[in-house]
Amino acid sequence: MATNAPKPSFTSAVIEAINKLYPKALADSAWDNTGLLLDQAQDARLTAQTENVVLLTNDLSAAVVDEALRVKASVIVSYHPVIFRGLKSLTNAVPMESSLLRLIAAGVAVYCPHTAVDAAHGGLNDWLCDIVVNGQSKVESTVLQPISRPLPDGHEGAGYGRSVSLDKPLPLPALLKNLSAGLGGQRYISIALPTGSTISENEIIPKIAVCAGSGSSVLKGCDAKLLVTGEMSHHDALYHTQSGQIVVTVFHSNSERQYLTQRLKPKLEQQLKESGQAEYTVLVSEKDRDPFETIDISQL
Known part of the structure; x- marks a missing residue:
């Protein structure tokens, strides 16, 4: 019997694909916080601002948020959880919370698989x-x-x-x-x-x-x-x-980051193709980087 049920959103398709590759049941839930940590508001005015673009990143920094908004991503897959502990407020006084507010306003979801990967x-x-x-x-x-x-x-x-x-x-x-x-x-x-x-x-x-x-x-x-x-x-x-x-x-993150390009991106593209997604783009962040770098003091 035919139904008029709406097709799953692109974000839902991405989450389903990630869960097939890295089921949430594999994560260490004793301390880790994985899964859909920021959903999209059910507002057509917001979702109209995004496209079928998923941005892969190791960490969700402010620079990566800028990048996600620039490429009109509808979902960010951030390997590390952007939220580890419960939030008592969402304000612009805390960089991470400010980033979440910007993503909410733009209708961008965030999924974090971490230890499942x-x-x-x-x-x-x-x-x-x-x-x-x-x-x-x-x-x-x-x-x-x-x-x-x-x-x-x-x-x-x-x-x-x-x-x-x-x-x-x-x-x-x-x-x-x-x-x-x-x-x-x-x-x-x-x-x-x-x-x-x-x-x-x-x-x-x-x-x-x-x-x-x-x-x-x-x-x-x-x-x-x-x-x-x-x-x-x-x-x-x-x-x-x-x-x-x-x-x-x-x-820390240098031991993880290249996996996004070398393995996760092609795996996710193949999974989305098999799910019947016709038009989509999987990008790896160009702004994501480890906070530490090694310098030679003699060159200063």
């Missing part, structure tokens, strides 16, 4: 493993922290962090160069070495563990020789080097 098969941590190894060795991958609760069909065994044993152990310099290239040509990284270790071809790595973002809790207790993460506390890094492990950090 970390945990998913083919998600952020699998990508991080892939760029470090770069196809130079066959790998046997293990999830460091499997999710114990029931998961949607097809996502069994998902979890946080990855450990990979290399069929062909690789020298440390090769792995560092692979990591740099995979992160978009990042020139500087931080490395913590155990006493007696050097960055040389003689430093052979048989096993690697990765955790995008902040990896201290996930990587603790693993037996990999090389640990790769976005950031790690001083004391945790010292613990690992005293245990004979090498720690590499690249800044």
Whole structure:
């Protein structure tokens, strides 16, 4: 029987596509805040201001909001949640709240998948493993922290962090160069070495563990020789080097951002195509960046 039910909005199609790729059930709800964090007002005057454009970003900064409004995005997929804790007010006195007010006024929705992307098969941590190894060795991958609760069909065994044993152990310099290239040509990284270790071809790595973002809790207790993460506390890094492990950090969001371009964008485009969306544009933010950068004081 035919109905006159309206077609789902483009924003609804984007949310459905993201949920198929990275179900909300994969997120660590004990502390994370994922899902649709800012909906669109049911006002045709507002939705008329936007187009079938989705903007992908790692963080929702004011510069990214400017960009979203300029490209007339109807939905922003921000990897990191723009709201972590409950809000008691929405004012222009707080930068994040001011950004939300601007998006509300423009009819732009915000969806944040965060740890669901970390945990998913083919998600952020699998990508991080892939760029470090770069196809130079066959790998046997293990999830460091499997999710114990029931998961949607097809996502069994998902979890946080990855450990990979290399069929062909690789020298440390090769792995560092692979990591740099995979992160978009990042020139500087931080490395913590155990006493007696050097960055040389003689430093052979048989096993690697990765955790995008902040990896201290996930990587603790693993037996990999090389640990790769976005950031790690001083004391945790010292613990690992005293245990004979090498720690590499690249800044928190730098360990995540290139995933948007290399994996999420094509995955989302394909999912939207399969859902029957005829006209749409998926963009990756050009304004999103890590708040930290490394400078050479001698050049000042």
